[in-house]
Amino acid sequence: MSIAINKGLCVGCGKCQKVCPGNLIKSDEKKKAYIKFPKSCWGCASCVKECKVDAIKFYLGADMGGLGSTLSIKGEGDITHWIIKKDKEEIVIDVNKKNANAY
Numbered sequence: 189m190s191i192a193i194n195k196g197l198c199v200g201c202g203k204c205q206k207v208c209p210g211n212l213i214k215s216d217e218k219k220k221a222y223i224k225f226p227k228s229c230w231g232c233a234s235c236v237k238e239c240k241v242d243a244i245k246f247y248l249g250a251d252m253g254g255l256g257s258t259l260s261i262k263g264e265g266d267i268t269h270w271i272i273k274k275d276k277e278e279i280v281i282d283v284n285k286k287n288a289n290a291y
């Protein structure tokens with residue numbers, strides 16, 4: 189698993205850098221984020237959850253979603269949408285944060 193950051197979409201808020209437990213994300217001279225150590229990413233998805241402009245693509249890997257599959261996360265009130273995409277296929281898993289301990 190690893191991530192890729194689209195600098196064209198990044199607004200330089202810095203939130204992904206703050207939450208990365210491995211301090212793997214840095215910012216360039218224009219404050220645009222990039223991952224400096226992609227091989228060290230262990231796929232915690234914290235950065236993806238923080239990015240409100242969908243600039244971070246999270247690659248699931250062949251053993252999870254299939255080769256080329258990606259995960260993105262969108263928040264809507266108490267609901268978090270976990271969106272898995274592969275080619276033209278899309279699966280959405282909705283999790284209510286208020287019921288998160290129910291599972």
Ligand code: SF4
Nearest residue numbers: 198199201202204239
């Ligand atoms: S959270 Fe998103 S918008 Fe903010 S710095 Fe990171 S990639 Fe850029």
Ligand code: SF4
Nearest residue numbers: 208229231232233235
């Ligand atoms: S998925 Fe986790 S470990 Fe990987 S870059 Fe994002 S915050 Fe860091």
